[in-house]
Amino acid sequence: MVLEKFNLTGKVCIITGGAGFLGKKHAEAILESDGIPVILDINENKINEAVDSLKKQYKKEVVGYNVDITKKSEILKVKNRILENFSRIDVLINNAANNPKIEEKENLKNWTHFENFPESIWNQDLNVGLKGAFFCSQVFGKVMAENKKGVILNISSDLGIIAPDQRIYLKNSLKDEEQFKKPVTYSVVKYALIGLTKYLATYWADKSIRVNAICPGGVFNNQDKDFVAKLTNLIPMGRMADPDEYKAAILFLVSDASSYMTGSTIIIDGGRTCW
Ligand SMILES: NC(=O)c1ccc[n+]([C@@H]2O[C@H](COP(=O)([O-])OP(=O)(O)OC[C@H]3O[C@@H](n4cnc5c(N)ncnc54)[C@H](O)[C@@H]3O)[C@@H](O)[C@H]2O)c1
Numbered sequence: 575m576v577l578e579k580f581n582l583t584g585k586v587c588i589i590t591g592g593a594g595f596l597g598k599k600h601a602e603a604i605l606e607s608d609g610i611p612v613i614l615d616i617n618e619n620k621i622n623e624a625v626d627s628l629k630k631q632y633k634k635e636v637v638g639y640n641v642d643i644t645k646k647s648e649i650l651k652v653k654n655r656i657l658e659n660f661s662r663i664d665v666l667i668n669n670a671a672n673n674p675k676i677e678e679k680e681n682l683k684n685w686t687h688f689e690n691f692p693e694s695i696w697n698q699d700l701n702v703g704l705k706g707a708f709f710c711s712q713v714f715g716k717v718m719a720e721n722k723k724g725v726i727l728n729i730s731s732d733l734g735i736i737a738p739d740q741r742i743y744l745k746n747s748l749k750d751e752e753q754f755k756k757p758v759t760y761s762v763v764k765y766a767l768i769g770l771t772k773y774l775a776t777y778w779a780d781k782s783i784r785v786n787a788i789c790p791g792g793v794f795n796n797q798d799k800d801f802v803a804k805l806t807n808l809i810p811m812g813r814m815a816d817p818d819e820y821k822a823a824i825l826f827l828v829s830d831a832s833s834y835m836t837g838s839t840i841i842i843d844g845g846r847t848c849w
Pocket residue numbers: 590591592593594595596597614615616617620641642643644669670671672673702706729730731732789790791792793794
C-alpha cells in the first residue's frame with residue numbers, strides 16, 4: 575500500500591530550528607505520520623511553547639533540547655542524550671537559519687547593503703545556516719552511516735534557485751541609502767545547502783543515507799501589504815504559501831515514500847522560479 579510508505583512510526587526525526595515558524599510545521603508533519611519530532615533550538619521559551627502546544631494538539635511524544643547548532647560540542651552532547659532516550663536517529667532536517675527582518679538592526683544604518691555588509695553578520699548567518707547544517711550532518715549523519723540508514727533534508731529556499739528581487743523590499747518613504755536589501759548571506763547559505771545536499775547524497779549513498787533539499791517559496795505570515803502585493807506579482811499562482819502547504823512534501827522527503835530519491839531538490843514556490 576502506497577500510503578504505508580509515508581509512515582514514520584517510532585522514527586526519531588531531528589529538526590534544527592524546530593521551535594520556529596516552519597520548524598513547528600515540520601514537527602506537525604512528522605507527528606501526523608506517527609514519528610517522534612526532536613526539536614533543537616536556541617530559544618528556550620520557544621522550545622517550551624512548541625513542545626507544549628504540539629503535545630497538547632497531538633497527545634504524542636515530542637522532545638525539545640536547547641542547543642546552539644553553531645557549537646559542535648553542544649551537538650555532540652545532545653546526540654548522546656537523544657541516543658540515551660531513543661537509541662536511534664532516523665531523520666535530520668537542517669532547517670535553522672537566520673532570517674533578518676527589515677525592522678531589525680536599525681542601529682546599523684544600511685547594514686544590509688552589500689557594499690557595507692558587516693563581516694560579523696556574514697559570520698553569524700553562515701554559522702547558523704551553513705556551519706550548523708555541516709555540524710549536524712557530521713554528528714547525526716555519522717550515527718546514520720553506522721546504522722546504514724537515514725535521511726537528511728536540507729531546507730533551502732526559492733532564493734536558493736534565483737536571486738532575490740530587491741525591488742520588492744523597497745519602501746517609498748525611505749531614501750536609497752536607507753532601503754533594506756535581502757542580505758547576500760541568504761543567497762549564499764541557500765545555494766550552498768544545495769551543494770551540501772549533492773555532496774552528501776553521493777558521499778553516503780553506499781550507507782543508504784538519502785539527502786535531499788526543498789526550496790520553499792515565501793510563506794504568508796501577516797507581512798506588510800505592499801510587500802505581499804509586490805511579491806505575489808512575481809508568483810504565477812498569485813499568492814504566497816500557506817504555512818501548512820509544505821507539510822506533505824516534508825513527509826514525502828523524510829519517509830520511504832521518496833525511497834529512490836537522493837541528491838535532488840524539490841522546488842515548491844507557486845511557480846515563482848519559472849518567471
Ligand atoms: N518562512 C518562509 O517564508 C521561508 C521560505 C523559504 C525558506 N524558509 C526557510 O525555512 C527555514 C525556517 O524558516 P522560519 O520562517 O521558520 O524561520 P524562524 O526564524 O521562525 O525559525 C528559525 C529557528 O532557528 C532557530 N535558531 C537560530 N539560530 C540557531 C542556532 N544557532 N541553533 C539552534 N537553533 C537556532 C531560531 O531560534 C528559530 O526558532 C529557514 O531555513 C528559512 O530560510 C522559510
